[in-house]
Amino acid sequence: MAAHLIGMLVLGLVIAGGVLAWRLASGPISLAFLTPYFETALSSESGAFKTVFKDTILTWETTKRAIDIQLVETQVLGRQGDLLAEIPELSVSLSAPALMRGRLAPKSLSIDGLRISLIRRTDGTISLDFSKEKTTSKVLIANLLNEIMQPPDKETPLGSLKRLDILNASLTLSDQKSDIFWDAPLANIFLNRDKTGLTVEAEVDLKLGSSITKLSVLGLVDPVERDISLKVGFSDVIASSVPNVLKELSFLKHIKIPVNGTLATKISSNGTIEPVHFDIQLDKGIVDVTKPLDLTFSLEKGRLIGSFDIANSLFAIETCELNLGPQGTIHLPDIIKKKIPLRRISIVANYFVNAQKLELEKILADLAGPTLRLRGVFQEIAEQISFEIGADIKEMKIGAMAQFWPNNLAPLARTWVTKNLSVGSISAARAKLSGRWSEAGGPQVDSLIGDMNFNNITADYFSPTLKATRANGSAKFDKRMLEI
Structure with missing residues (x-):
C-alpha cells in the first residue's frame, strides 16, 4: 500500500512538473x-x-x-x-x-x-x-x-x-x-x-586607456573585524597602459610588454590598505626608456615579485629576473654607441615615488661571458637626476673592454688601455662614480675612482720597443690618471 502511494505521488509530481514546464x-x-x-x-x-x-x-x-x-x-x-x-x-x-x-x-x-x-x-x-x-x-x-x-x-x-x-x-x-x-x-x-565569513568573487572589465583588461577578484571578509583579504588576477595587460590608472607607476609607460599575474592586499574596516604584493610574469616585448638615459632592449621573458606600499609611496622590487635570450643585447646610445651583449639580468631595488628616488640594492648582469654587479642611488632634484654608482665586473677579455667601457668615462685611461693592452683577461675590476643627468646636458660624471687586476696580458708600453707578454698585474685609475 505504501509503495502504491509513493508511486502515485511520484507520478503526480511528474505530471505537475510537465504541466509547469509547459506553462x-x-x-x-x-x-x-x-x-x-x-x-x-x-x-x-x-x-x-x-x-x-x-x-x-x-x-x-x-x-x-x-x-x-x-x-x-x-x-x-x-x-x-x-x-x-x-x-x-x-x-x-x-x-x-x-x-x-x-x-x-x-x-x-x-x-x-x-x-x-x-x-x-x-x-x-x-x-x-x-x-x-x-x-x-x-x-x-x-x-x-x-x-x-x-x-x-x-x-x-x-x-x-x-x-x-x-x-x-x-x-x-x-x-x-x-x-x-x-x-x-x-x-x-x-x-x-x-x-566562516563572506567570500566575494568578481569578474571585472577595467578600462586601461583605450583598452579593456579582464580582472578576476577573490575577497575574504572577516565577519568580526570586517577586514577584507583581496587577491586580483590579470592577464594580457600591456605594462605601458598601467599608468592610466596608477599615476605613481608612470615609469612603466615606456615598457611595451604583455604581463600577467596576481596582486594581493588587505583592507581594514577603517579604509587602511596594506602593501599590495605582486607576482608578475613578463612576456616577450620591448623596453624603451628615455629618462634618465636612452635604454632599449628586447625581452624574451621575465618575472617581477615585490610590493607597493600606498601609504608610504614605496615600490619595492624583491626579485626581478629578465631573460633576453642567448643573443640578447642592450642599447645605451648616451653611454656606448654599440649594442652591449646582455643575456640575463636580476634586480633588487626600491623606488620612493614621492621623493623620486631609486635605490638599486643589486643588479647582476650576464654579459655573455663577463658578469657585472651594480648598485647605486638615483634621485631627481631641481630638474636634474643625481647618481652614485658602484660597479664590479669579473672575467672580461682585454679585447672586449672597448665594447663595455663608455667613451666619455675616464677617456684618457680608456684610450690608453684599449690601444696598448691586448690578449689576456681582467679577473676583476671595480669602479665608483657619481654625477648628474639633465635633459639639456645629458650625463655628466663628477667623480670616478677604480682599480682592476689582469692576467696573462700583452702590454705595448713604448712602441716600437718590444711588448711585455704574459704579464700579470693591477691598475688604478680616476678621471685623469691611469697607473699600472
Whole structure:
C-alpha cells in the first residue's frame, strides 16, 4: 500500500512538473500571493524604508536552465512614502528549510544593472553608492550588504540569505587619498556567506586607456573585524597602459610588454590598505626608456615579485629576473654607441615615488661571458637626476673592454688601455662614480675612482720597443690618471 502511494505521488509530481514546464514555456506565471511576504523580508525592521513590488513571477531562465523567481518593478520607499530607489530586475531563490518551517526566507538574491561608486576619502574612510539613473538604491543594497556580512541568523527575515549576485554592473573607484580613479564598465560580483565569513568573487572589465583588461577578484571578509583579504588576477595587460590608472607607476609607460599575474592586499574596516604584493610574469616585448638615459632592449621573458606600499609611496622590487635570450643585447646610445651583449639580468631595488628616488640594492648582469654587479642611488632634484654608482665586473677579455667601457668615462685611461693592452683577461675590476643627468646636458660624471687586476696580458708600453707578454698585474685609475 505504501509503495502504491509513493508511486502515485511520484507520478503526480511528474505530471505537475510537465504541466509547469509547459506553462512556463508559454510565458511567466504570476505569484502575486507571495508578494507581501517578499516585501516584508526585504523591508527594514525599524521602518526606515519599505520595499514594494508590482508583481512576483515565476520564469524559465534559458541561460541558467532553471526556474527563477523575479520581483517586478522593485521600489524602495521612505517613511513618508517618498521614492528612494528603483531596481528594474531583482531575482530571488528561497530557502527550503525555511519553507519546511512555514517561513518565506530568501536564500539568494540577484540584482541586475547597478551603477556602483566606491569612494575612499582623504581620511581613509570608504563609502559606497549604488545608483540606477536618477534614483539611488543605496539604502536597500547597503542593508543587503550589511546583512550578508553578518553571521547567518535564521530568525531574521534575511538570516537565510547565503548568496547575493550583482550582475552586469558598472563600477567606479575614486581614491581621493591617493588620487586614483578606476572605471570598470562591466562587473559581475558574487557574494557567498557561510559560518566562516563572506567570500566575494568578481569578474571585472577595467578600462586601461583605450583598452579593456579582464580582472578576476577573490575577497575574504572577516565577519568580526570586517577586514577584507583581496587577491586580483590579470592577464594580457600591456605594462605601458598601467599608468592610466596608477599615476605613481608612470615609469612603466615606456615598457611595451604583455604581463600577467596576481596582486594581493588587505583592507581594514577603517579604509587602511596594506602593501599590495605582486607576482608578475613578463612576456616577450620591448623596453624603451628615455629618462634618465636612452635604454632599449628586447625581452624574451621575465618575472617581477615585490610590493607597493600606498601609504608610504614605496615600490619595492624583491626579485626581478629578465631573460633576453642567448643573443640578447642592450642599447645605451648616451653611454656606448654599440649594442652591449646582455643575456640575463636580476634586480633588487626600491623606488620612493614621492621623493623620486631609486635605490638599486643589486643588479647582476650576464654579459655573455663577463658578469657585472651594480648598485647605486638615483634621485631627481631641481630638474636634474643625481647618481652614485658602484660597479664590479669579473672575467672580461682585454679585447672586449672597448665594447663595455663608455667613451666619455675616464677617456684618457680608456684610450690608453684599449690601444696598448691586448690578449689576456681582467679577473676583476671595480669602479665608483657619481654625477648628474639633465635633459639639456645629458650625463655628466663628477667623480670616478677604480682599480682592476689582469692576467696573462700583452702590454705595448713604448712602441716600437718590444711588448711585455704574459704579464700579470693591477691598475688604478680616476678621471685623469691611469697607473699600472
